Every structure is written in C-alpha cells, then in structure tokens.
Amino acid sequence: NAGVTQTPKFQVLKTGQSMTLQCAQDMNHNSMYWYRQDPGMGLRLIYYSASEGTTDKGEVPNGYNVSRLNKREFSLRLESAAPSQTSVYFCASSNSGRTQYFGPGTRLLVL
C-alpha cells in the first residue's frame, strides 16, 4: 500500500497562474483533508471531505477550491495564485474519528 500520495512534490508559479494539487489514498478511507503548513503557524485546514460527494470549508478556504473526484482522490485547485499561498500543502485521509494519515506534501512557491 502506498498510503497517501501527492503530486507534484514541488511547484513554482507566477502570480495569477492556476494549478491543481492532486491527492490519492489507497486505504479505503472515507474522509480526506487539505492542510497548509507555514512556519510558526502549525497546520491549518483548508477544506475537507467527510465522505465521497461532500466537501466543507476549513479554517482558511479563501482562494482555494476542492473536488472529491471519487473515494480515492481529492484535489485542491488554486484559480489565481498569490504570493500569500506560498506554503507546504499536505493532504490527509482517515476513517471517521480515527487517525489522520498525511501525504508527503507539496512545496509551492508563488512568485
């Protein structure tokens, strides 16, 4: 089992460009999450999907959209990237009330 995988590992964007971060899990988990991690601020929840077909906003959703494509896949889209979105993005998955397993992360630099 690969667990939680993310692509790409690293990306550089110019201000105003768009991109989609991909996440997939092979643990048959119902719930999936997107976090961003910035120095000194811990992990902040952007969006989550409690189950296939549902998505909800987290703590910092502005500037992002998500799609729960199927049970395995949960993508995060930046429509018009801004320097403030420079961060490390982590995807995670879990079954309800249980451990969240994180992916390896995507480092995003917006110039």
Add this chain to the structure above:
Amino acid sequence: GENVEQHPSTLSVQEGDSAVIKCTYSDSASNYFPWYKQELGKRPQLIIDIRSNVGEKKDQRIAVTLNKTAKHFSLHITETQPEDSAVYFCAASLNDYKLSFGAGTTVTVRA
C-alpha cells in the same frame, strides 16, 4: 472556532532527560486530542491521542494527560533519545474531522 495554544515553541533537553509540552484549547466541547511528530522534511505522523473520557494515556516512553476542567493537555516524553528530535504538534477536535493544530514545538535532544 477552536483555538489551540502550544508552549514552549522550542525545547532543548539533555539525552535521557524528560520533555514536557503543554497545550490549551478554547472550546470545552472538544473531545479528541492527538499529538503529531514531524521530522525535518517529512510528513506529520500520529504518535499518541486521547479522548475526553480519559485522563491519561501512556505508550512506552510517551504519555499524554488531559485536564478538561482547565482545558489543557500535555505530552510527556521520558528518557529522551536523539531520534526524539523533531517538531511536535498538538491538536484538538470538536468533531471527527476538523482538527485545530497548535503552532508546534521544536524539540532538540542534546547528546
């Protein structure tokens, strides 16, 4: 929403000594409190968690205590080893999905 504060932000201990990290939370309805360890350049991984119906939980050299009245919980690492050097994050959750993380504690174990 839930607000989690974590102290100290950095902690340096001599190998073999104990390390204690403390977190406070704002919402008395929070009922799930996990701790994650993140090594440099790696993904966060759960090391221990506790639910609000339990006051203390131990796993080998790691223990977590919860004081619901005071709304704080702590991570205790005994007999620290070099491999314990990492960033540790506490988190609190009102439901099974939305984790609110503390800002993290960088632990350095001196040989």
